[in-house]
Amino acid sequence: MAKRTTAEKIRIFRSFFTGLKNVYGTYDTKTGRVRQVKEPVTDDVLLAHLAGKQSYGVYLLTGDKTNALAVDFDDDELCLPIAFQAGARRYGMSAYIERSKAKGYHVWIFFEKPVSARKARLVARKILADMEKLEIEIFPKQDSLDSEVSYGNFINAPLFGAIVLKGRTVFVDPAEQTKPYPDQWELLERMQRVPEVRLDAIITSCKLTEQNLINEKPIPEKHSETKNEASYFGLPPCARKMLDEGVSSNQRVICFRLAIHFKRSGIPYDLALVTLKAWALKNHPTNDKRIITESEIETQAKYAYTRSYRGFGCEDPAIAAYCDSNCPVYSHTKSVFSSGVCNNRTEDEIS
Ligand code: SF4
Incomplete structure (x- = not known):
């Protein structure tokens, strides 16, 4: 396991979990109460998170762009996160499963550069529609900030030091019964990030619009031996x-x-x-x-x-x-x- 300096860890962490620079979210580990902190996201803030002193929640949405997308599965049931990961893979994107702080999982997709949040959300909704799970929450929750949405919603970042040793807020390996990856930093360094052109290709080839997702009938009309017959893993x-x-x-x-x-x-x-x-x-x-x-x-x-x-x-x-x-x-x-x-x-x- 390669040793990394604190500065290297912060650099890696920031490259993934970055969003609004002057505000972040946190929660009280004793009461669970969440709050917004209107202060710069400094290296000390990230360090406090990694060291387990104060959690850091990232506001992913910056204008109409996002650097990452996370899908929030509330349940401890692993089928759905795996289905989402497999769905993303089917569309040529890598997705990573994180066991969240208390219950359930987040599935993350990271982008090479900040991408249109609308496109990222549209594609994530397509995968969820394929699973017949359109009700599942996606972060960022909005397509853009505007006069009515000043900050959007924060999502707790992974690797909160206070609970990492309990197997929480860590990326887990679905092939190993969701055991945490032994070296989270090594995993972060080799994670594949999705370029915006990939989102464009999916949107074009699936003719995706908000409206056709709402109207989507995921059950195909005709039986075919090779085609996915339904959704939620393509299962009948x-x-x-x-x-x-x-x-x-x-x-x-x-x-x-x-x-x-x-x-x-x-x-x-x-x-x-x-x-x-x-x-x-x-x-x-x-x-x-x-x-x-x-x-x-x-x-x-x-x-x-x-x-x-x-x-x-x-x-x-x-x-x-x-x-x-x-x-x-x-x-x-x-x-x-x-x-x-x-x-x-x-x-x-x-x-
Ligand atoms: S057994 Fe399953 S696949 Fe076959 S018709 Fe019934 S629900 Fe569909």
Whole structure:
């Protein structure tokens, strides 16, 4: 682990978490009360934050520009931050998950230079719309400062020294069950920043406007074997239900099917594994059966990711129990059951 001087740390930190220069936010670690401090964001302010003496919250919005964007997931449930990270990756952007100070996660995207906040927010909203989670909060919360918005809203910056050792306000590795990256500074130094032209490309290719995001119907009209069929990981309703609620039986079959859906949605194998392991903790097997083990999950995921399977498993009784007739695949699949298009596997076939 490379040693860095305090000055180097402040330089790195400032290059990521910079915004308005004469105001910042903070909170009282005992009462949780937040307040605004109308003073310059000096090196001492950042140092106090890193040392755990006083937290620093950054007002990201400067005019109509921002240097970074953060999406605030309130819940400790990891699926959504991972889905957002994967969604960003699908659009060619790196995003980083930070466990926030008390509960939930922030997912950050950093930019090479300050970019239009409107464009950054539009693209983030597109990813959230793909997930059917448009209600999730994005920082900055506005497109620009104006006579009615003097400062915008601050977001607590990562690496608040008072709670870093508790695994809070640190960037976590989704491939390692959200263990904090061992060297946060090394991670910051190698983080990839997104150029504004990438936002432009996404906006143009997706024909993004505020209005079409509001009107967006994320469910596609037609069934396709290769296209994402829905949202929230590109998952159909049955998979979302199984993920949200856990299951009580057929864990290996369902694990395999979920992995197939993840693969189809472009979720990388390591992220699929993390999500499946988090899902397993929600399972509530009956008849004294145990929860699927990590090694069983790995076996099923490996099957799904290394072999070629068609179909959604809709006709499988283990999956059909979670089916929703509003699913866009529903009518298509019902019509092909008899033709044997779906490649089904039973629990017995899965070893
Ligand atoms: S038709 Fe039913 S079982 Fe098939 S993908 Fe849709 S919700 Fe799932």
